Amino acid sequence: MRWVLDTGFFLAGMDPMAIGECMITPEVKDEVAKGFPGRKMDYYLDSGLMVVAPSRDSIEKVRRKAKETGDIGRLSDTDISIISLALEMSAGIVSDDYSVQNLCSVLDIPYRSISEDGIREVWVWKYRCTGCKRVFDEPVQECPVCGSPVRSFRSRSKR
Numbered sequence: 001m002r003w004v005l006d007t008g009f010f011l012a013g014m015d016p017m018a019i020g021e022c023m024i025t026p027e028v029k030d031e032v033a034k035g036f037p038g039r040k041m042d043y044y045l046d047s048g049l050m051v052v053a054p055s056r057d058s059i060e061k062v063r064r065k066a067k068e069t070g071d072i073g074r075l076s077d078t079d080i081s082i083i084s085l086a087l088e089m090s091a092g093i094v095s096d097d098y099s100v101q102n103l104c105s106v107l108d109i110p111y112r113s114i115s116e117d118g119i120r121e122v123w124v125w126k127y128r129c130t131g132c133k134r135v136f137d138e139p140v141q142e143c144p145v146c147g148s149p150v151r152s153f154r155s156r157s158k159r
């Protein structure tokens, strides 16, 4: 299952690498860049987080549906972009936004909330050097001590 992430996901301090295959739109990337340290986003992008723009057709389809449901006034261009991308890629959406979730229901797009307890527990990840096995709380690509690649792993401790 692929997931499209909204801006709130990053602002909540969640780690996209914990979700597996996931993507964002250029609109989300711009919003996150404004409210979040850029270095972390660079790491996520280097680690495989994809930035994909939805097609004009999908955007039109989502806008039409949002007008039908009356959600259009509560949806930003960024909201529209993630719904359009999820529709196009047969992906799910991670968002706490009620209007986004409502449109997902109408369009048969799977979604989940950032604040669901179960998800928080899954998203506790740490980073271990493949060489010297040192463990880091923050994502780093290369071990500052021995220079080996660093991989994420699931940790039992809670945030």
Ligand SMILES: [Zn+2]
Binding pocket: 129, 130, 131, 132, 133, 134, 143, 144, 145, 146, 147, 148
């Ligand atoms: Zn190391």
